Each structure stands twice: as C-alpha cells, then as structure tokens.
Amino acid sequence: MEDLLVGPFSEAETSIILGLIFNTINVKFAKDEPVPKTILVDFFGTQKSMKTTVTGKIEQVFRRHKFRAFCPPETAEIKSVRNMLSDNSTIEQAKHLTGVQDYVLNLAQDPRCHVAIISRGLIDMLYWYEKGLRKGVYAPFHAERVRDQIYELLALNLVDAFFFFTCSVEVAMKREYEGALTQRRGSKMNEQDVAQTMDTYQFVLQGVRENVPELPIFHIDTSDMGVKEAGEEVLKYLLPTICSRFNVPVSRIMPLMPSLIRRHANRSPHFEEQVKFVGHPDESEIYKNGWCFVVEYHQDDIYLSPKDDQPADPLGEVMRIRRDDNGLKFMYKGAQKDSLFSHRFPCSFSVDEAEVQQICKTYKTLAHLTKSRRCFELKSADRLFTLHLDEVEGLGKFSEFRVQGSSVDTSTKILLGLAGNLGFSLVSMLEGNYLSLSLNQKKHPKGCF
Template identity: 25%
Template structure:
C-alpha cells in the first residue's frame, strides 16, 4: 500500500470513527462488541488486533484487549488435548469476566484466540487422532452453547499459506529449526482444519470473516478489519429491531389478545434501524416481556420507568408496570432466518432481563400471551409477547437498571414485590392490567382489572 493510499485510508477510517462516536453520544450502547481473532500462526493476527486496538483508543473508544493464553499455558505438549482445553477455558474465563463485570463501560472487547480458535484446534486434534470423538463432541457442544456464542459479534479467521507463514517465522529469528507446530506439514493440516471448522460453525456465529493474508500487507489487513469493526459498532449503536408487516397480522386485527399457540404460523420477521421502524406505520414491533410472580401468583414484581427513558406519548410514562423486556434486536437472531421465532424471543427476554434486572433467568413458558391493542397509532405499532415466570422472591437477588428505572427508595413502588390484590391503588397501563387478568389469572376485585374494552 503506497503512502498516499495509507493516508487516505486512515482519513476514511477517522471519518467513520467520528460518525460512530457522534452517534454514540445520542444513544445508549447497552453492551460492547466482541471481536475474536484466530487462524494460522504467523498470519498477522497479533499485529492486526494491536493496530485495531490502538486506532480505536486514539479515536476515543473504550477498549479491552484480551491476550492469547497459549503462550502462558503450563502444559508443554501442544498435541495433548488438555493444552487446548486449558487455553480455551482460560480465554473464556477472561472474556466472561470482562463482559459481565465491565461490559457497560466498554465499547469493544478484542480477544486474541478464543472460542473459535479452540474449535479449529479441536478439529485438527480429532482429525489426527489426538482425541476421542466423544470428548470432541462434548467439548464442541460446550464451546457452541448459546450463552457463549451470543457474546461474540465478529470472528476474524486470518490464514496464510504454510510457506508464507514459515518465511514470516524465520524473518527475525537466528534459526531455521522447525517447531512442533511451526512446520509446513502441520500448518497445511491446520489450514485444512480451519476450513472444516468454518464450514461447520460459521452459521452458528453472527459473523465469521476469513482473510487470506498471504499476499496482503499488514496495512491492507488492518484497514479491512478496522473498517468492518467500525461499521459493526455503528450498527450496534443505532440498534436494528424486529418488526412484522401489519398486513401479515390482519387475521388478528379484531383481537386484542390471544395465545401464541393459536397462531398457526408466525409471520416473517424483518429487521431495520429502530428510528426507521418506529416511523413506519405499516410495521408492528414484537416486544417479548416477562411478568415475575410468586408460585401462588399473589405477588408480582413491579417497576416504573424514568421519564427520560419513555417518550412523551408512551402509555408507560408515569405508570406502574408488571413486566420487563423489550424489542427484539438483530443480535438476538443468532442463527439467521432458520431460527424459530420462539427461540429468538427467548434470547431477547434473557438479554433484556439481564440488562434490566442484572439477573440471569431462563423463561420456560411455552405458550406466551400476545397483546395487540389498537387505541392509537403507538399501540397499533407494538405487539407484546408475554411470558410468565414463577420466581422464588426470597432467593431472587435483582438490581434495577439505573438508567431505565426509578430506583427503590422512600415511597417509590418501583422495584418492589407487591400483593396483586393491592394494585388497584396504583395507576397502571393497559398491558399490565391485561397481563394480570389473562396471563397471571388474578381475580379482579372491584372490577379494576376489567375496565378495558378488550
């Protein structure tokens, strides 16, 4: 890459970075993007991620670089599956700790050899008789669990031809001796294992990009990677949400609520930028939510949103809510079009509850209640998908998101577990009342649950 071209590329990247930062100031980044680099030894992974990290930091982004663990692995034999088990577990431990405890303060987490790298090496170990099929199956199953995969936004697999990799290896060494991995035979075998791993697992991750660096300069590779990372960060900030076309729901236009099982087929779901979708009068946004009650369904966890987190015309504004949840985001759709709506909605709900309550819950309700009110254009644009969760409130430890909700203090009811029978004293919006009557099955003392034309 010539000097003028390098300067032009840097300027272009800086313009994109400025746009992303400006957008970030007007929206809330709920979590960092996570990028993993893996691939052939000496393909330029470390140089590329170091360049990316430096660029992001100098352009105002908060980043965390997770260094590869193979160099500090206490197991000497790299052909022993325990070597790859140790390095993958160490990488996952660092990623999970960073994501869970520091995620809200970071824009980007960069992992040097993590989960996908382990998938590639296990493929090589299996192919060359270094591990049993049963062990391989168990470890692959663990590495590809939804919980782990859902953290990763981009995987960059950098490859290099064995000859090129060896030339790079020797470029700054005073030796020509081969290593146990750094030799043309193993490198060729490992590149083949990478191909197999990509074919098997690329559809299980949001985005897997393969770059052959054999004939590329380090600047070329760094430019490609940095540009895509900025674009991904921008897409995460602007938030792409799910919607149905209203015409696809016309069979339910005269119903305000029904069980999801009554729908013989879920309409095709689309995604678009949130501001665009919310302006589209032909779009109906599915909103998975959960109501948390005790096993006797006599108490419910309630909350009230901060005024700045709701629009001026929102029915939630100033009202007590009995549900938690939010829009389906593109990142919740791990498997693409092949994934069932119920699976995507479940992923959304788990993510939203984690964000809003700092609690990890698995909702097992198999037949949620759908609520689609038509009193005004705003209510017509939202379709609630309501799940019930019977919680043990004595052991449920939760913490309300400070940005989204009014905190539990003084006389505030927000964040409290209240008797359902006493909720007639509170001002509640329509979804909450329908949920209590038709999902929780609460009795309507004095008719307060039933004063809706539903």
C-alpha cells in the first residue's frame, strides 16, 4: 500500500492519513486474545542532528490525532543505569543493552499505547559496541557475540521504522557553539569526535544492511533543515511505511484527496497512450489483422470535477466512477497532452457503494455516460495493444486504440498504422474525448448512481 502515498504531505493530508491509521489499528481485543502490534519507531543519530527535538514533535503529532503515544527515556537517563555502580565497562554497557531490549520486546505489543518512539535503540547499541571495540574497551569475541545477538533481535522485525539523523560537522559545531560564552571544544563535542561518530555509524549501518537486509531505515540529513522541516521529512517516510506494515486501506482516502492521487499518478513511469476514431470497422477486418476478441461489457461512467472552483476542462485532469461487470471503481487520469493523442497518467481503486456516495458528495458531477464496449487485443513488436469498439449512448460509435507508453518509448506511429489497417484515416480521428463531446452537447448530468 505504501506506493499509493507519495510525500511530502500537507497538514491536511497528514491528518486524513493519521485518521485512517488510527481507525485501522485502534481495535478492541479480549483479554485472552493477542495484544495488537504497536507502531514502534527507533530514532538514532549523530550529535546536534535535532533527533531529540524532532522526537518530541513527532510524538505531539500522534497525540493530537488521538493516538496514545509513548517516548520512553533513553537508557542513559534511567537512574539505575546512569549511576555507574561498576567500573566494568562490559557490565555497564550490558545494562544499556538490556534496557533497549526490554523496550523493543515489550513495547512492540503494549496494550497501553498505539505508538512508541525509542530514542537510541538497537542500532545505536551496535554503534556503542563498535566504538568501544575500536578503543579497546571490549574484547573482539565479546563484541562479535553481542553484535550477532542484536542482529537476531533486529531480524524479528519488531521495529516498524528506523530514522538515522545526521548533520554536517560544520552545522553541528554551529548549533553547539553559536552564541556560547566559550568556543573551547568539549571532549565529546568537537570536530574530530563528530566526524568519527559519522564514520562509525556508517560502518555499523553497512553491517546491518548485510546481515539484516530490507530493514526500513531512513536517513534524515538535517544540515539545511529546521525542526519543522525535519519533522515533515520524517512523516514523509513514516506514514507510508506504517500504512504498508499495518495494511491500512489507503485507497479509501485517495479519492477524497486529489493532491495524493496526483502525486501518485505523476510518479508512474508509464502513461496511457491512445487515439480515438469515429465509427466502427468491419469486424471481419479486425480478425484478418490478427486481433483477438477478449470480452464485451456495459460501462456506466460518472465524470467528476477535481477542481470545483475552475471551469470544466475535458482535456485536463479527469476523475470518474465506473460501474461495470467487474463492480465499482474510482478512476483518475492526469491532464491530456493534446486533443488527439491522449498521453495521460492513470490510476484506479476499487470502491464500494458507501464510498461512491461520499465521493459524489465531495465533487461536482460533470457528465453521466453509458456505453457498451467490445474489447480486442493484439500482440505486436513485444507490445500488447488494445482495441475498444465503443457505442456511447447519445454520442455514437467510436473505435479506441490503446497501449502503455513511456517517456522513452511511444507508439504513435504504430497506433496510427493499426488504425489505418482497419480503414481509418486522419479525417476520422476524434479530437477530444467522450467528456468533451458530452459537454459540447451541453447535456445535463444525471447525477450519481
């Protein structure tokens, strides 16, 4: 599902998406039933990368959308861990690791919260063990055993998203020392230490990618960002990831947010390439030219305006609801490149009766057209071409030739050649589309189904 959502998201889009996520995961369960999975997020990163501040902002976003959100303290802030009761570094670091393991294992399914955001979790533990190993604090065999243990825990796939925050050394120094009373560098806040931190994290992440591939890890470089921009960047990746991992039915909200549909369709590398002609060819000629009959069905289409504040543009964006033998479907097509060759980026989603009524209330109806359609297919030059023989009520008979196109591979000449083989010429080519024909006839739309 995550491929339907393309960020960055506006505040209105974020609210709608979060509402759908909440309704999906906020389920009641009996005491003898398994506790539903919690949304578990792990933030980690380098010095002065705004990780801690952004953590609070993301928690705030969830809380203000009714989620029970929880940000446990870093293990270094827990009194029993912070008080160094032993001078044995192996023991003290094991306390941190035990705390993080406790967070991951118990918060992944916690009836008290919907969302838990861990700061400095499992990957951060790998960082500290690697740093200690480089300094000679830990024996190689011990660090290796701990590393393998953490890999095994990561492989359980309990954490839904990891966010690695960084900023450049120069920005880190500026954020730390700009306006400070002294420019004297600290033992852990200096150019060399920040650079070494980045190098160690990159080494650790390479090991994670090799040993636990396909973990949802996202890199947020905040060097040129403020807190708000960094938070928006997190949501850009976090919301689609949650929707994918928790099977959130994103298609339910897409028809209600044209901006989401538009970004999804525009990301597609392929477009719908088609050309229409007035009239039908002799079907015997269709078969002689190698076309194969596929199916015949009836279609009932309601065309909707995605921009109520602007005049209807048949060659612009088009939304419609289609009812046919396959059920109900919401369909979107981007703006047509010209009036003869339709190069539109399409997408579609199945909808139910209740969703149809909501969609019809949201948008202005432009036209209501019904047609019968006979479909033929032809494989040529490693491409699958489609021929539609349409009879549109009140408009007449038309033949539509269609193929999937892309920016590097168009089939205009082939489409015209296929049409010419069936007796069509440029004179009979339809300028516009069914919606433009209907609007030109000034037909009054019937309204919704």
